[in-house]
Amino acid sequence: MTNLKRPIVALAGNPNTGKSTVFNALTGLNQHTGNWPGKTVTLAAGAFAWHNMSFTVVDLPGTYSLFANSPDEEVARDFILFGTPDVTVVVVDATCLERNLNLVLQVLEITPRTVVCVNLMDEARRKRLIVNTDRLATELGVPAIPCVARSGEGLNTLKNAILNVAGNYIATCPRPVCYSADIEASLAVVARELTPLAPQFSPRWLALRLLERDNTLLQRILAEEQNEMPVRELKLPRATKKVAPWPG
Amino acid sequence: MAGLSSDQNAALKQAAKLAGDLPAPSHDQVVHSIYDTAQVIAKQSVAKMPGPEITWQESLDRVLTSPLFGFPVMLLLLAFVFWLTLEGANCPSELLATLFHVGEDALSALFLKLGAPAWLHGLLVLGIYRTTGWVVAVMLPPMAIFFPLFTLLEDLGYLPRVAFNLDRLFRQAGAHGKQALTMCMGFGCNAAGVIACRIIDSPRERLVAILTNTFVPCNGRFPTFFALSAIFLGGAYYSFNSNILASFTVVGMILIGIGTTFVISWLLTRTVLRGIPSAFILELPPYRPPQVGRIIVRSIFDRTMHVLIRAVVWAAPAGAITWLLANTDLGRGSLLSITASHLDGFARLLGLDGIILLAFFLGLPANEIVLPIIVMGYLAEGALFWPDSLAELQQLLVAHGWTLKTAIFVMLFSLLHFPCSTTLWSILKETGSKLWTAVAFLLPLMLACTVLFILNLLL
Numbered sequence: 001m002t003n004l005k006r007p008i009v010a011l012a013g014n015p016n017t018g019k020s021t022v023f024n025a026l027t028g029l030n031q032h033t034g035n036w037p038g039k040t041v042t043l044a045a046g047a048f049a050w051h052n053m054s055f056t057v058v059d060l061p062g063t064y065s066l067f068a069n070s071p072d073e074e075v076a077r078d079f080i081l082f083g084t085p086d087v088t089v090v091v092v093d094a095t096c097l098e099r100n101l102n103l104v105l106q107v108l109e110i111t112p113r114t115v116v117c118v119n120l121m122d123e124a125r126r127k128r129l130i131v132n133t134d135r136l137a138t139e140l141g142v143p144a145i146p147c148v149a150r151s152g153e154g155l156n157t158l159k160n161a162i163l164n165v166a167g168n169y170i171a172t173c174p175r176p177v178c179y180s181a182d183i184e185a186s187l188a189v190v191a192r193e194l195t196p197l198a199p200q201f202s203p204r205w206l207a208l209r210l211l212e213r214d215n216t217l218l219q220r221i222l223a224e225e226q227n228e229m230p231v232r233e234l235k236l237p238r239a240t241k242k243v244a245p246w247p248g
Numbered sequence: 249m250a251g252l253s254s255d256q257n258a259a260l261k262q263a264a265k266l267a268g269d270l271p272a273p274s275h276d277q278v279v280h281s282i283y284d285t286a287q288v289i290a291k292q293s294v295a296k297m298p299g300p301e302i303t304w305q306e307s308l309d310r311v312l313t314s315p316l317f318g319f320p321v322m323l324l325l326l327a328f329v330f331w332l333t334l335e336g337a338n339c340p341s342e343l344l345a346t347l348f349h350v351g352e353d354a355l356s357a358l359f360l361k362l363g364a365p366a367w368l369h370g371l372l373v374l375g376i377y378r379t380t381g382w383v384v385a386v387m388l389p390p391m392a393i394f395f396p397l398f399t400l401l402e403d404l405g406y407l408p409r410v411a412f413n414l415d416r417l418f419r420q421a422g423a424h425g426k427q428a429l430t431m432c433m434g435f436g437c438n439a440a441g442v443i444a445c446r447i448i449d450s451p452r453e454r455l456v457a458i459l460t461n462t463f464v465p466c467n468g469r470f471p472t473f474f475a476l477s478a479i480f481l482g483g484a485y486y487s488f489n490s491n492i493l494a495s496f497t498v499v500g501m502i503l504i505g506i507g508t509t510f511v512i513s514w515l516l517t518r519t520v521l522r523g524i525p526s527a528f529i530l531e532l533p534p535y536r537p538p539q540v541g542r543i544i545v546r547s548i549f550d551r552t553m554h555v556l557i558r559a560v561v562w563a564a565p566a567g568a569i570t571w572l573l574a575n576t577d578l579g580r581g582s583l584l585s586i587t588a589s590h591l592d593g594f595a596r597l598l599g600l601d602g603i604i605l606l607a608f609f610l611g612l613p614a615n616e617i618v619l620p621i622i623v624m625g626y627l628a629e630g631a632l633f634w635p636d637s638l639a640e641l642q643q644l645l646v647a648h649g650w651t652l653k654t655a656i657f658v659m660l661f662s663l664l665h666f667p668c669s670t671t672l673w674s675i676l677k678e679t680g681s682k683l684w685t686a687v688a689f690l691l692p693l694m695l696a697c698t699v700l701f702i703l704n705l706l707l
Contacts, residue, residue, distance in 0.1 A: 016533040024542075067275075070449065095534070098290035105282050123534065128297035136293040150539060175289075179273070179281045186270040193263035196256050206260075210267035212275065218264055222257065 007166040008056045010080055012107060013091030014100050015062035018119045021149040022091050023059040026159070043079070050159040055166070058083065064099075066106040068217075078220070080110050081201070086166045089158070091117045094124035094131045094146070104140065108174035109205040115161045116144040121153070141173040176204065186211055305535055309409070313532070318413040323499055325406075329397045331495035334478050337389035344388065348381030371571055375624075379567025382620045383559045387471040391556065394470065395547040398435070403538040407432055412532060414506075421510045422517030423460075424453035431457075431509060434464040436551065438671040441466075442678055452523045456516050458675055459688050462667035463508040465501060467551065468559070468615035469662050473498045475619060479642045480655040497659075505663050508695070559616035566610060566617045570624040584625060598697060599657040599704035601649065608661065613669050618662065653707060657700055664696035 009026075013019040027046025044059040060079055061072035068074040080088055090107050092100035097118070107114055118133050137144035143161040147154035164170045179187065187207050194203035201221070209217050252260065311317050352373060359369040401407065407429075414428035426448050434441030441461040448454040465473060474494075482494030517523065573584035580586065588602030595605040603625035611618035623641070626648050645654075666689045667675070676685040 097294050098286050101286035101289055102282055105285055123536075130295040130297060132293045132295070136289065139289045139292055150536075175285075177282050177285045180277060182271070183273045183277065183281075186267075186273070189270065190263050190267045193259055193266055196259045197252070207263065207267065208273075208278065210264050211270060211273055212278070213268070213272055218260070221252070221260065 006054050007086035010058050010085035010088045012060045014064055017091045017093040018149050019091040025149045027057055087162050088114045089117050091119050094118045094120045095127055105177050112172045112174045113165050114142045117147050117158055119147045119149050121146045122148045141175045312409045313412050327495045327499045330498045333390050333394040334491045334494050336393045340389040344385035375567045375571025376564045379563045379620050380560050383563040390474045391552045395551040399543045399547040400538055403543055405533050405535045408532050421514040423456050423513040424448045427457040431464050434461045438462050438466045438667050439674040442674040452521050456513050460509045460512050462692055463505045472619050472662050476655045480652045501663055562614040563617045570621050598700035615668050661696050666693045
């Protein structure tokens, strides 16, 4: 699943969290927009190099959830699910963390290979909010990096975290959402059946969707055999930036 | 991704069957569990320092989105941006025009020295070079000032407030509130505005937004407005201060455009595209300090250069065609003057003239070149001078019977007439219907003709 030659980084986040600023800050002018086949929503893709590794970054539509209520949400969910990103970066707004965490938790249910980028730390400071990202990382079980994408603050740390998760240098252990006892009971039964589909699909997440009778998703997964991966086909600019070698 | 193996496939189907027999959890319950978890985590990782709440943003929003002050503030802000544009663009425009004039003299001398035939000189220098030079001289300075200022407003977070103010009106017109956003996009480029209509989920409301998007002036039409209002109302001819009057004229045009959008949306949703507007949530993002460097780069590369290159790309062949039309003598006059005189009778009914109407049709590929074609047409009719400054352009236009009324009518026609070919192409792709594309062309054209005809009768 991991293509170490050119890992794919999916960029998710609520609207107005500075997701695009993070995207621009990561990729500079190394960008390219393309259509996700069959969808009218345009995805921007870009590239950056870090420690001798080239990364492809795909900017997903800004969404509040991944319940596939709107075309945007469906595209974002499908990309995380079928676009095989090696890392999913969820950009969150430090000034309204609680609302943003809903999306983070939903991403974590789908993939453990996640990094949380806590953006707009400067605005949080201005609003006298103290965001403890270390604590957040512990609670979520994935890296949480404080950033100010506008000024570039924290971006190198973010790139390190992306590299670490993409290259399996660190293991993530996302915190599961606990549902009510009866849901959990049903989940356990269905998820057990789905273990052969791991790690491609999270059995627990998929079990919940099946319990919710999400037949569109079921058909989509069954039909996925014939589908090609769209992103690897996108013609992408080469990242040319020279960077220092990986320390140690 | 490799597809599922047959084992996985079987497991999935088995699980789906199993899940189908178990009770379905309520979606609300699932969402609540996620929200509760988010709340717990947020509580543990965020602390609030004691101190007064900074609410300048909220008080600013109260003014900018208030039912009472929202619109006046918006109009004043727009007028101020236009005023800065008109004031600032004058000098560089004249400088560029002089430079191109010098260049033309040099080119002409070179052609003479090489013994090039007159028609080649006419086609290349008087046709292509002159039109292109004119487009750059007249369009570049206002765009280089206007677009960064507009991007600045965007970057500050003002546009969502505009959308918020307009949302009420759009809902009353039976259209989707998001149309306020796509309309704002249309100020940049109608083709982009049409594509932006994808954010509207309901096909009916999307169609309303697509069909009415052309009624807000795009980048390509602003230069025409700037030039004409500067010439007939502004400091280029009268006094320094009357640029304020010219700015408000441009604001007035925008208001007419927005008003037309409402009226046509209202009519469409009451007749062919009936329905109830659907709701949406508009988030007002916090005001943020603008990133000046990014603004300049984005507005110069994405907008100014984009529009300019498009204008030049179309101006060069249009200049050549106009020159050819003006210089193909059929005995009774040039092809241009004959075509124009055929259109003249109808155009006079609208308070325009044949050349102007012809220029709008020749300018279908890009609205940017309508005014240059008009000038080319007039120049070809004998007034052989290069409009070095807006004042000389004014003389040229007045010599061909233009008055303030003509200028206003040209601006109105430009505002209301059919969208450019790129926009029409986008409409065809977005709606997938030749019929609606035809409507998108004919509806504004008929509207523009009707409005001008009635106004011409009254004035």
